[in-house]
Amino acid sequence: xxxxxxxLQSTALALSLPAGNALCAAVNAPARLQVITDHAxxxxxxxxxxxxxxxxxxGVDAGTYLQSIADALxxxxxxxxxGLSRNSDxxxxxxxxxEHGYRMIYHGQHHYDAxxxxxxxxxxxxxxxxxxxxxxxxxxxxxRGLAAAIPVLARSGGTAATATLxxxxxRPADSQGFLLSWAFTRRSTA
Numbered sequence: 001x002x003x004x005x006x007x008l009q010s011t012a013l014a015l016s017l018p019a020g021n022a023l024c025a026a027v028n029a030p031a032r033l034q035v036i037t038d039h040a041x042x043x044x045x046x047x048x049x050x051x052x053x054x055x056x057x058x059g060v061d062a063g064t065y066l067q068s069i070a071d072a073l074x075x076x077x078x079x080x081x082x083g084l085s086r087n088s089d090x091x092x093x094x095x096x097x098x099e100h101g102y103r104m105i106y107h108g109q110h111h112y113d114a115x116x117x118x119x120x121x122x123x124x125x126x127x128x129x130x131x132x133x134x135x136x137x138x139x140x141x142x143x144r145g146l147a148a149a150i151p152v153l154a155r156s157g158g159t160a161a162t163a164t165l166x167x168x169x170x171r172p173a174d175s176q177g178f179l180l181s182w183a184f185t186r187r188s189t190a
Contacts, residue, residue, distance in 0.1 A: 032077065032078040032079050032080070033078060033079070033080045033081075033082070033150075033154065034069075034072070034077075034078045034080070034081050034082075035051055035082055035083055035150070036065075036069070036081070036082075036083035036085065036093070037051075037083050037084045037085065038083075038084065038085045038086055038089060038176070038179070040174075041086075041172070041174055041175050041176045041179070042172035042173070042174050042175050043084070043110070043142075043143045043172065043175050043176070043179055044084055044085070044143070044179070046141060046143040046144060047084045047143035047144070047146060047147050050143060050144040050147035050148065051147045051150070052147070052150070066092055066093075066096060069081075069093065069096060070096050070099075070100065073096065073097060073100035073101075073102060074100050076186065079185060079186050080154050080183060080184070080185050080186075081093070081097055081102065081183070081184045081185075082106070082150065082153055082154065082181075082182060082183035082184070083181070083182060084110075084143065084146065084179055084180070084181045085179065085180060085182075086176055086178075086179060086180070087178065087180055090180045090182060093182070093184075094182070094184075097184040101186060101187050102184040102185060102186055102187065103158075103184060103185060103187050104158075104159060104182065104183070104184055105123065105124075105153075105156040105157060105158055105159065105183050105184065105185050106121075106122070106123040106127065106131075106153045106156045106159065106181070106182060106183035107121075107122045107123070107159055107180070107181070107182050107183075108120065108121045108122070108131070108146075108180065108181035108182070109121075109178070109179075109180055110142065110178070110179045110180070110181065111177070111178045112169070112171040112175060112177050112178070115166060115168075116139075116166060116167050116168040116169045116170075117139075117142060117166070117167050117169040117171075118164060118165070118166050119132070119135050119142070119164065119165050119166075119167070120162065120163070120164045121135075121162065121163050121164075121165075122159040122161065122162045123153070123156040123158070123159055123160075123161065124156045124157050124158060124160060124161065125160065125161040127152055127153065127155070127156040128161045128162070128163045129163075130149065130152045131146070131149045131152055131153065132163055132165055134146065134148055134149040134152070135149075135165065135167065136165060136167055139167035139168055139169055140168070140169050140170065142167065142169060146181055153181075153183045154183065154185075156183065
């Protein structure tokens with residue numbers, strides 16, 4: 001179980017590391033970023049290992065970390081919340097983020113089928129193009145491409161464009177088969 005203290009420390013640690021600062025500079029803002037990933041499946045573990053900064057692992061039960069996330073959102077401990085998770089975790093995180101003044105700026109569906117994997121991405125048009133390129137470049141290990149695209153995801157302004165692409169990929173034995181990637185940012189008060 002991820003404690004509130006561990007959660008907040010991982011966010012602070014991420015921003016104190018050179019990679020965390022470089023990531024904030026790459027999104028062209030003093031953004032405080034928290035990445036959440038499901039470590040119960042191979043794709044989530046690969047995503048987490050490829051991140052340029054520490055991530056809070058969600059584990060198997062969203063209820064164990066949801067209150068910590070809600071507290072951090074309410075206290076505005078970070079500007080951007082993004083991750084890779086199961087649909088059930090996304091539903092809870094989406095509701096919690098929206099209740100605390102955040103809005104979705106990116107959404108991706110990653111679904112394995114008989115022909116490989118289908119990615120359906122929604123974001124700004126330029127962001128959709130760049131993330132699509134990253135996913136296709138690393139098609140067999142697409143979570144690594146997604147992790148590399150975090151600076152791009154963080155600068156999305158919304159979900160105005162949608163694209164679907166198919167890539168050859170083998171589903172790992174312990175994969176969920178269907179994962180969601182997402183990013184939320186704090187609504188401006190201006």
